[in-house]
Each structure stands twice: as C-alpha cells, then as structure tokens.
Amino acid sequence: MKMDGKLKLLVVLGVITTILIILSTNSYGIVGGVVAFLAELAFGQVIKELFKILAKVWMINTAKAATIDFLEKIYDNLPYLLKNQPAINEIWKGMFFFMNLIILFYAVSIIGLGIYAFVASTSYRKRAKAKMMISKLFLSLVIFIISPGILQLLFIISEILARYLFSLGAEAGIGVLKSGGESLYDVFWKFTLVQRTGGVEMFALYITLLLGILTVVLLREAMVILFGMLLPLGVFLYSIHPTEKIGKGLIIQTILWTFVPVVWALALLILKISASTISYVPLFYVHLAAIFFFLGAPILILGVSDWLSFLVLLFEILQAAPLSIGVVVIDETLK
Amino acid sequence: MKMDNKKIKKLVCVIVMVILLAQLINSLRVKNIFHGELETFVPFWEYLVLKPIVIRFFAYVVPLTFWLKGDGTSFVKNFERVIEYNPPVDIAKPFIKMLLKILLPLYSLLILLVAFYLLFVSASPKGRAKAKDVLWKLFATMMLISLSPLLIEVIFRISEQLTENIFTLVGVDNIRDLLDRGLWGMYALAVWTLAPDFELATIPLVLLYVFVWAPYITICLRNILLTALMIFFPLGILLYFIQPLKSIGKAIIEQFLSWTFLQCFMALALVAVTKAFLITKFVVNPRLHTFHWELTFAPIGAIGGPAGVMIASVIAHLINDITGFITGWGPLSDINILPICDSSIPIKIVEGVEIPIPFCYTDLSTLGFGIVAHMVIVISPIVIILIFKRFLP
Numbered sequence: 001m002k003m004d005g006k007l008k009l010l011v012v013l014g015v016i017t018t019i020l021i022i023l024s025t026n027s028y029g030i031v032g033g034v035v036a037f038l039a040e041l042a043f044g045q046v047i048k049e050l051f052k053i054l055a056k057v058w059m060i061n062t063a064k065a066a067t068i069d070f071l072e073k074i075y076d077n078l079p080y081l082l083k084n085q086p087a088i089n090e091i092w093k094g095m096f097f098f099m100n101l102i103i104l105f106y107a108v109s110i111i112g113l114g115i116y117a118f119v120a121s122t123s124y125r126k127r128a129k130a131k132m133m134i135s136k137l138f139l140s141l142v143i144f145i146i147s148p149g150i151l152q153l154l155f156i157i158s159e160i161l162a163r164y165l166f167s168l169g170a171e172a173g174i175g176v177l178k179s180g181g182e183s184l185y186d187v188f189w190k191f192t193l194v195q196r197t198g199g200v201e202m203f204a205l206y207i208t209l210l211l212g213i214l215t216v217v218l219l220r221e222a223m224v225i226l227f228g229m230l231l232p233l234g235v236f237l238y239s240i241h242p243t244e245k246i247g248k249g250l251i252i253q254t255i256l257w258t259f260v261p262v263v264w265a266l267a268l269l270i271l272k273i274s275a276s277t278i279s280y281v282p283l284f285y286v287h288l289a290a291i292f293f294f295l296g297a298p299i300l301i302l303g304v305s306d307w308l309s310f311l312v313l314l315f316e317i318l319q320a321a322p323l324s325i326g327v328v329v330i331d332e333t334l335k
Numbered sequence: 336m337k338m339d340n341k342k343i344k345k346l347v348c349v350i351v352m353v354i355l356l357a358q359l360i361n362s363l364r365v366k367n368i369f370h371g372e373l374e375t376f377v378p379f380w381e382y383l384v385l386k387p388i389v390i391r392f393f394a395y396v397v398p399l400t401f402w403l404k405g406d407g408t409s410f411v412k413n414f415e416r417v418i419e420y421n422p423p424v425d426i427a428k429p430f431i432k433m434l435l436k437i438l439l440p441l442y443s444l445l446i447l448l449v450a451f452y453l454l455f456v457s458a459s460p461k462g463r464a465k466a467k468d469v470l471w472k473l474f475a476t477m478m479l480i481s482l483s484p485l486l487i488e489v490i491f492r493i494s495e496q497l498t499e500n501i502f503t504l505v506g507v508d509n510i511r512d513l514l515d516r517g518l519w520g521m522y523a524l525a526v527w528t529l530a531p532d533f534e535l536a537t538i539p540l541v542l543l544y545v546f547v548w549a550p551y552i553t554i555c556l557r558n559i560l561l562t563a564l565m566i567f568f569p570l571g572i573l574l575y576f577i578q579p580l581k582s583i584g585k586a587i588i589e590q591f592l593s594w595t596f597l598q599c600f601m602a603l604a605l606v607a608v609t610k611a612f613l614i615t616k617f618v619v620n621p622r623l624h625t626f627h628w629e630l631t632f633a634p635i636g637a638i639g640g641p642a643g644v645m646i647a648s649v650i651a652h653l654i655n656d657i658t659g660f661i662t663g664w665g666p667l668s669d670i671n672i673l674p675i676c677d678s679s680i681p682i683k684i685v686e687g688v689e690i691p692i693p694f695c696y697t698d699l700s701t702l703g704f705g706i707v708a709h710m711v712i713v714i715s716p717i718v719i720i721l722i723f724k725r726f727l728p
Binding site: 010011014056059060062063066067069070071073074076077080081086087090091093094097192200203204207208211214215217218219221222223225226229230241242243245246249250253 | 607608613623725
C-alpha cells in the first residue's frame with residue numbers, strides 16, 4: 001500500500017510537471033531540445049518545401065480557375081455556335097443600307113445604256129452589245145433584289161448540313177480538342193512544381209490556342225455578317241465587266257464564310273474518327289494536331305493556304321513540341 | 336499488483352511521450368513565433384501575399400491600370416476620328432505643281448507633234464484616226480492632272496461620308512464600348528495569369544500591347560501610304576494613258592483607291608463585329624472579375640467553415656477597396672454588377688451618378704468579340720488588298 005501511495009504521488013507529480021512544461025513558453029528541456037533539433041533538421045526543410053508547393057498549387061489553381069477554365073467554356077458553346085447562323089434580320093438591315101446606295105447606280109447604268117442603245121449608238125454591233133449589257137443588268141437587278149433571300153437560303157442549307165454532321169457524332173471531336181489542351185496543361189503543371197519557369201511555354205501555347213479557337217470562331221460570326229451585308233454590292237459589281245473580279249470575290253467570300261461551320265463540323269467528325277484510329281503516335285501529339293487541324297480548317301476552305309503548306313506547318317509544330325519539353329528537362333538537370 | 340505495475344509503467348511511458356511531444360511543439364513554437372523567424376510560414380507569405388499582391392500587383396498591375404485608363408485606351412476614345420481621317424490634300428499640292436511644271440511643257444510638245452503629224456505627215460485615214468485618239472487622250476490626261484487635287488478631294492469626301500454613314504448602322508458608342516471592354520478583358524486575363532508567375536502573363540500582356548498599338552500603326556501606315564500615293568496620283572493618271580506604261584499607272588490608281596476606301600471597310604468590319612456581339616448568344620458565358628479576391632481566399636473559407644468564409648470575405652473586400660483606392664475608382668466592394676444582362680458593365684453609383692467600371696469585369700463573349708474587333712482593324716488592309724485587286728480595265 002505504501003508503494004501504491006508513492007507511485008500515486010509520482011504520477012501526480014509527473015502530471016503536474018507535464019502540465020507545467022506544456023504551459024511554459026520559454027523552457028528548454030535537455031531531452032526536448034535535442035529532439036526538437038533533430039526533428040527540425042530532418043523535417044524542417046521538407047515541411048518548408050511542402051508549404052512552398054502547397055502555396056504555389058493554391059495560387060496556380062486560382063489562376064487556372066480564372067483563366068483556363070474561363071476560356072475553356074468556349075468548348076461548351078461550340079456546338080451551338082456551329083449549328084446556328086447569326087440572326088438574319090440584323091444582317092438584312094446592313095444589306096438594305098447598301099441596296100439603297102447601289103440601286104441608284106443600277107438606275108444610272110440602265111438609263112445610260114438604254115440611251116446609248118436606242119439613241120446614241122450608230123452601229124448594229126454596238127447596239128446589240130448595249131442591249132446584252134442591259135439584259136445582264138436586269139438579271140443582276142433581280143438577283144440583287146432577292147439577295148437577302150439568297151443569303152437566308154445559304155444560312156438554312158449551312159445549318160441543316162452542320163446539324164446533320166453533329167447528329168453523326170461531331171460533338172465527340174470537341175472532346176479530342178479538350179484533351180489536347182489538358183495534355184499541355186498537365187506538362188506545364190508537372191514542370192512548374194519543379195522549377196519556377198518550367199513549362200511556361202506550354203502554358204503560353206495552351207492559352208494561345210484557347211484564345212485562337214475563341215477568336216477564330218467569333219471572327220467567323222463577324223465575317224459572315226460583313227460579307228452578308230456586302231452581298232448586294234458583290235452582285236452589282238459582278239454584273240459590270242471591269243469590276244467582275246471584285247464582285248466574284250465578294251460573292252465567293254460570302255458563300256465560304258457561311259459554310260465554314262460545316263467544315264468545322266466535318267473536321268470535328270474526322271477528328272473523332274481519326275483520334276481513335278491513329279496508331280504508334282502518342283495521344284498527346286494526336287490531340288495537339290487536332291487543335292491545329294481545327295484552327296486550320298477555315299484557312300483550307302478559304303483558299304488562303306493549301307494542303308501542303310498546312311501539312312508543313314503541322315510537321316514543324318509536332319517537331320517543336322517534344323523539343324520544348326526537352327529544353328526544360330535539360331534546364332532542370334543542369335541546375 | 337503486477338498488473339498495477341504494468342499499468343503504472345504504461346502510464347509513465349505515456350507521460351514521458353507527452354512531455355517529449357510537448358517539448359517538441361513548444362520548442363518549434365517558441366523558435367518561430369517568439370524568436371521572430373517565422374520560417375515555416377515564409378512560403379505562404381511569399382507565394383500568396385508578397386509576390387502576387389505586394390510585388391506584382393503594386394509594381395505592375397497598378398501602373399498598367401493607370402496606363403490603360405490614359406494612353407492605353409487612346410485609340411478606343413478616338414477611333415472614329417482616327418478612322419475617318421484622311422491626309423490633307425494641301426500637302427500634295429506643291430508636289431503636284433512641281434509635276435505639272437515638268438509635264439506641261441512635255442504635253443505642249445507632244446500636242447504640237449501630234450498636230451504636226453495630223454497636218455503634214457499622215458496620209459492614211461487610219462493613221463489620222465490614231466493621231467486624233469492620241470490627241471484626245473493627251474487633252475484628257477492634261478485636264479485630269481490639272482484637276483487631280485480636286486479629284487483627290489472629292490474621292491476623300493465620298494469615302495469619309497460613306498464611313499460616317501456606315502458607323503451609324505450600329506452606333507459609334509456601341510463600337511467604342513466593345514473595343515474598350517475587349518482591352519479590359521485582356522487586362523483581366525493578364526492580371527490573373529501574372530498572379531502566380533510573371534512569365535505566365537506573357538501572352539495576354541503581349542496581346543494587350545498589340546491591341547493598343549496595332550490599330551494605330553495600321554491606320555498610320557494607311558495615312559503614310561495615302562500621302563505617297565496622293566503625290567503619285569497625277570503621275571498614275573498620265574502613265575495609265577500611255578500604253579507601254581499602263582500597268583504602272585493602273586497599279587498607282589488602284590492602290591490609291593484601295594487605300595482610300597480602306598476606311599470604309601474598317602468601319603464596316605467594326606460594325607459587323609459589333610452586330611455579331613450584340614446578336615450572338617452564348618450557351619455558357621462565364622464572367623471573370625479582375626479583382627475577384629474572393630476566389631483567391633476561397634480555400635480559407637473551405638478550410639475554416641462559416642468563420643473562414645467570413646474572414647475570406649472580409650479580406651477580399653478590404654483588398655478590393657485598396658485596389659479601387661489605388662487605381663482611382665474608389666471603393667470597389669459596393670460595385671453594383673447588373674445581373675440582368677450579361678453584356679452590362681458593372682457600375683458604381685456615386686451621389687446618384689452611374690460610373691461605369693469596365694476594368695473589373697469581363698465575360699467570354701465580350702472578351703472574344705473585343706479581341707476580334709481589334710483584330711479586324713489590323714487585317715482589313717490584307718483583306719481589301721486580296722479582294723480589291725486589278726479592277727481597272
């Protein structure tokens with residue numbers, strides 16, 4: 001019993017000491033000091049690095065939410081933007097502005113040619129030529145008057161074709177585009193944790209591509225309105241011999257920009273099929289090439305570039321991609 | 336009794352462990368807080384406060400904001416005047432006079448020669464008809480060259496008037512609003528990308544500078560080229576009527592007309608983009624707040640529960656107000672972001688007056704069309720040169 005009493009006393013003293021030590025703020029026990037020193041030596045740097053990475057992850061995630069996630073929402077809008085043309089009523093307002101201007105030129109041209117054909121001209125040949133020009137002008141006037149309807153018809157055809165292609169599964173192609181971007185972000189993410197500027201070019205490329213897709217898709221919306229408004233002018237210029245080329249150019253541009261969504265829908269469908277069938281190439285490059293293909297599709301149809309130059313560009317990009325990763329790796333290794 | 340001893344031993348072991356742990360915690364706490372080193376918290380301070388807010392924000396974002404509010408948006412403020420501007424014809428007059436001084440004696444000589452040919456040399460009716468044709472052309476070109484300053488003036492007036500009328504299709508204010516918000520949208524993107532690291536903001540910042548400078552550069556290039564072409568215009572008329580040199584004359588006149596009417600095309604392109612912006616509906620149109628500090632401090636809310644949310648909100652509002660104070664917009668925590676329309680600008684109501692604050696918010700549609708609006712000004716010359724070429728007979 002005596003021993004029990006001593007032990008109890010020891011325990012009580014021990015508890016009191018512990019409480020006192022915990023409460024004290026400036027006492028260093030010999031054992032505690034040694035343990036603290038060893039712990040700091042072993043874990044101090046690790047904890048510090050972990051906190052550093054944690055803080056960086058926090059900040060990058062915040063920035064990603066504000067920029068990349070924000071810009072990536074264009075993918076959600078793609079099906080709607082490609083399946084629908086701009087509101088025709090708004091384009092008609094612009095068309096009527098030009099029609100009001102051009103109708104005067106029509107009147108002057110027809111009256112002038114009529115006077116020449118029936119009064120001024122002396123030879124049969126010249127009269128016949130003038131008459132032919134008048135009939136051409138009349139035909140063009142008819143097309144000019146119905147040009148708003150023609151534009152609407154073009155829009156309807158384009159919408160039907162785009163919707164049909166989407167019904168075949170073109171939407172899955174958007175997933176391929178998304179994967180391309182995500183792959184780039186993954187590379188950036190891994191390298192940026194190791195080194196401050198690691199993978200920055202990947203981030204730059206990704207944000208450029210996202211802005212590129214956003215810009216090209218919205219540029220199409222603006223261009224179709226622009227050339228839609230100029231369609232009556234194109235019809236008029238096409239009917240006059242010296243300006244025939246300009247008129248032809250304007251009409252072609254209107255048609256091409258109207259059908260760009262169909263080309264994009266087709267490109268998405270092709271991407272969906274080809275992404276799953278290309279073998280021996282890492283998916284990273286397939287997805288990246290998909291983005292460039294999507295961006296290049298309108299260039300192909302507009303005839304600014306040709307297939308060969310586009311393929312050369314694609315080849316250069318594919319060659320440059322692994323090189324840039326390699327540069328970072330070498331940079332990291334040397335440091 | 337044995338059992339009791341074992342229990343006591345275990346108890347003593349636990350006590351010793353607690354003592355050691357307490358010592359460890361205590362020593363770390365004492366070292367960091369009371370010795371003022373704070374090493375453990377340095378990364379947090381450095382990456383979450385010092386670099387993004389103190390260094391990058393104050394050293395870069397604040398001057399950038401001031402620049403954009405002033406010189407940076409100079410084009411946005413003056414775009415219609417800049418696009419409608421044509422170089423004054425008076426500057427070409429001395430050159431045209433000089434050209435006429437050289438050409439008129441030459442013309443006189445040529446007319447005399449043709450007259451001489453008609454009167455004395457020509458024998459066949461075909462040769463006489465050809466000489467008459469040349470004579471007529473000489474008179475016509477002489478007239479046109481003499482009247483060329485007036486002709487240039489008339490062409491400029493037509494182009495200016497047409498440009499002005501094209502702008503009325505959507506209203507100048509709508510176009511200005513889109514251009515302005517395009518710039519501020521890119522600025523918002525730059526602010527967010529430079530928060531974690533300066534290098535990440537390279538693309539948005541480069542694009543921001545390009546959008547500020549490129550329209551001015553393109554329009555300046557047009558004015559420089561137009562001044563040169565204005566001087567060469569009379570020479571172009573002359574060369575156009577001389578058969579062997581017709582292609583050169585044709586090129587000069589065509590280029591002059593293309594670059595003159597480029598202003599109409601630029602206006603039309605801006606009208607088209609603004610129209611597209613006003614009528615295009617987005618299925619998903621996310622918003623991006625330039626100084627959305629709530630987003631930055633959201634993890635505090637997530638970790639700390641309701642108290643954390645409150646702390647995060649207080650910090651965010653405080654920084655918003657400091658931002659507004661530094662950038663000269665006043666406190667930003669009471670901004671009224673109109674929720675009805677996605678394309679509306681956040682406004683602040685100060686003494687009953689609505690002050691638009693374009694720089695603190697953008698959305699995907701506004702940013703996208705804003706970029707396109709700046710882009711079309713730059714690509715307009717390329718489009719017009721590609722489409723309007725070789726149109727003279």
